[in-house]
Amino acid sequence: MADNVKPRVKVPSKAKAGxxxxxxxxxxxxxESGQRKDKDGNLIPRSIINxxxxxxxxxxxxxxxxxxxxxxxxxxxxxxxxxxxxEFKFTWYDDDGSVYEDSKAIEVA
Amino acid sequence: xxxRTRATMFAAAxxxxxxxxxxMADPAEAELVVNEDITITTKAPAAAHLExxxxxxxxxxxxxxxxxxxxxxxxxDNPMFVYAERGQEAWDTVEGTEGxxxxxxxxxxxxxxxxxxxxxxxxxxxxxxxxxxxxxxxCRTNRMGAEAWKxxxxxxxSMTTAVSLxxxxxxxxVAIDGPAAExxxxxxxxxxxxxxxxxxxCASCHEQNYGNYIRADHLSxxxxxxxxxxxxxxxxxxxxxxRFVGCIRDxxxxxxxxxxxxFRELELYVASRGxxxxxxxxxxxx
Numbered sequence: 462m463a464d465n466v467k468p469r470v471k472v473p474s475k476a477k478a479g480x481x482x483x484x485x486x487x488x489x490x491x492x493e494s495g496q497r498k499d500k501d502g503n504l505i506p507r508s509i510i511n512x513x514x515x516x517x518x519x520x521x522x523x524x525x526x527x528x529x530x531x532x533x534x535x536x537x538x539x540x541x542x543x544x545x546x547x548e549f550k551f552t553w554y555d556d557d558g559s560v561y562e563d564s565k566a567i568e569v570a
Numbered sequence: 571x572x573x574r575t576r577a578t579m580f581a582a583a584x585x586x587x588x589x590x591x592x593x594m595a596d597p598a599e600a601e602l603v604v605n606e607d608i609t610i611t612t613k614a615p616a617a618a619h620l621e622x623x624x625x626x627x628x629x630x631x632x633x634x635x636x637x638x639x640x641x642x643x644x645x646x647d648n649p650m651f652v653y654a655e656r657g658q659e660a661w662d663t664v665e666g667t668e669g670x671x672x673x674x675x676x677x678x679x680x681x682x683x684x685x686x687x688x689x690x691x692x693x694x695x696x697x698x699x700x701x702x703x704x705x706x707x708x709c710r711t712n713r714m715g716a717e718a719w720k721x722x723x724x725x726x727x728s729m730t731t732a733v734s735l736x737x738x739x740x741x742x743x744v745a746i747d748g749p750a751a752e753x754x755x756x757x758x759x760x761x762x763x764x765x766x767x768x769x770x771x772c773a774s775c776h777e778q779n780y781g782n783y784i785r786a787d788h789l790s791x792x793x794x795x796x797x798x799x800x801x802x803x804x805x806x807x808x809x810x811x812x813r814f815v816g817c818i819r820d821x822x823x824x825x826x827x828x829x830x831x832x833f834r835e836l837e838l839y840v841a842s843r844g845x846x847x848x849x850x851x852x853x854x855x856x
Contacts, residue, residue, distance in 0.1 A: 489652045533805040
């Protein structure tokens, strides 16, 4: 239902073993809260990203429940400890059932 | 404690408070470097035409809190890049009856639009003063056979953002002489005209009181070199004319419309007050 939804992720390409790296994610999404009314007074139905997860080589790193008060284009930044080369997998779950995915590889030198 | 020493203490406290006030409200001592690469001039000696009005011009960026300033220093953190990406996509998309995209005539946006934002608004071939939005819609309707975009639509803001970014780090370069002179004079007159029930002119806040607070708002010089920019309060991009509407509304006046001739002239004059500053491409403000 939501238009122009596009995930973006920033992960360093290289890290040392055991290093904690900062990961930044942003998804363009209107995050309609379900509280607002249109100009005819009808409630605009809720349409938000309700869950975000990040997995690293199959192990869960973070699992976030998002609520209607979170504003447009949710930006989530977090740290992850990297002990081996692998791939971060990011998943956003939309209220309308859509699932948006992105992934980024990281190399441990 | 005698009455006299108490009075002295009050005086000292008052002096201390006064001493702290302006110091905290001054523009920040900070340097704007985007992506640890592009250095943007945010403070410069004022242009000659501002003699007697301003000595130094400051970008609005310097009047914002550290965390807001930081968002503009990294393209990933800067929410305007959502708009920039959409604008870039629209640039390459064929639309309208002529079967053309922007790229068909102007080529790569990085080449074709380099430095364009820095010269806006400017006088077109027919002698009219046009903002970037006018040039975009002229191309759309006359060359592409597509529908014009509304001034403050997301499509328009996405395109102006993508185009503005091609001038990032380049100095403001609006022409105010020659055919632009008459528009500039009218813009200047408007800048110093008091509007609304509060009887405020642009200069009342942005020339005479920048650095001070108007209730909770830290007044900047009202420079436009950062536009189009992302307003955190609106969670959306804001155009120059949109901000003009907001300011005049705040004086409790009936405002001109975005895209009106009055605002084009004001846009030219305000842009010329930023001569010396660099275009920020896509700013972030609270």
